Amino acid sequence: MYARKPLRRRLSAAFAALAKDLEHPGSEADAWFAPFDVEFDRTRALNADSFRDAADVAEELPLTIEPAELFFARLIEHAEDAEAAATVRTLQRTMDAALVGEVRYVTAQADDIPVGQRYLVGRVEGGGLAGLVASIVWT
Numbered sequence: 001m002y003a004r005k006p007l008r009r010r011l012s013a014a015f016a017a018l019a020k021d022l023e024h025p026g027s028e029a030d031a032w033f034a035p036f037d038v039e040f041d042r043t044r045a046l047n048a049d050s051f052r053d054a055a056d057v058a059e060e061l062p063l064t065i066e067p068a069e070l071f072f073a074r075l076i077e078h079a080e081d082a083e084a085a086a087t088v089r090t091l092q093r094t095m096d097a098a099l100v101g102e103v104r105y106v107t108a109q110a111d112d113i114p115v116g117q118r119y120l121v122g123r124v125e126g127g128g129l130a131g132l133v134a135s136i137v138w139t
Contacts, residue, residue, distance in 0.1 A: 006037070006128060007124050007125070007126065007128070007130075008037040008038075008039075008124040008127075008128035008129065008130040009035075009037050009130070011037070011098055011099070011124060011130040012035035012036055012037040012130040012131060012132070013035050014094070014098075015033075015035065015091065015094065015095060015120075015130070015131060015132050016033060016034060016035040016132060018087065018090060018091045018094060019033040019087075019091055019132055021084070021087070022075065022084065022087060022088065022091070023134075024118055024134035024136060025074060025075065025078040031118075031134045031135060031136050031137070032134065033120075033132040033133070033134050034132065034133055034134070035132065035133075036055075036119055036121065036129075036130070036131050036132055036133035037124075037128060037129060037130045037131070038054045038055050038128065038129050039054065039127065039128055040054045040123070040127060040128050040129045041127065042123065042126065042127040042128075046065070046104065046123065046129075047065065048063040048064070048065055051063060051065060051106055051119075051121075051129075054129060055119070055129075057108045057117075058108075060110060061108045061109060061110050061116070062108075062109065062110060063106060063107065063108050064106065064107045065104050065105070065106050066104065066105050067102055067103070067104065067105070068092075068095075068102075068103040068104055068105040068120055070105070071105040071120070072088060072089075072091075072092040075088045076088045076089065095120065095122060095131070098122075098130075099122030099123055099124065099130065099131075100122065100123040100124065100125050101122060101123050102122065103120060103121070103122040103131070104119075104120070104121055104122065105118070105119070105120055106118070106119040106120075106121060107119075109136070115135060115136065115137050116135070116136045117133055117134070117135055117136070118133065118134045118136055119131055119132065119133050120132045120133075
């Protein structure tokens with residue numbers, strides 16, 4: 001028997017496969033989505049402090065966490081064509097169905113640092129967080 005990868009890792013890979021050709025809007029450089037998953041205690045509240053601890057985000061980077069619906073709407077608005085918009089809608093429905101509770105959009109960015117991360121994440125049944133991350137660049 002082989003060692004099975006954790007569900008959070010398999011889900012993040014599936015989300016990344018759906019998002020393969022999607023770029024995060026607003027970056028001055030290519031900002032492709034990549035798989036993201038971390039261990040996370042299912043009894044712990046998901047907030048800026050707990051996400052920072054789990055994802056090992058530097059203390060100097062302010063974090064914001066909000067529902068992902070507005071971000072998905074923004075992705076659809078900036079989609080290159082109908083197929084890209086359909087891909088975003090499929091990604092949103094897939095994440096909503098596969099993750100427990102609300103999917104969140106997390107920003108980690110300081111005003112004086114030209115690079116930041118954007119996460120689309122949610123809780124995985126049994127524990128952990130799974131989703132996507134994109135690195136954003138301003139010059």
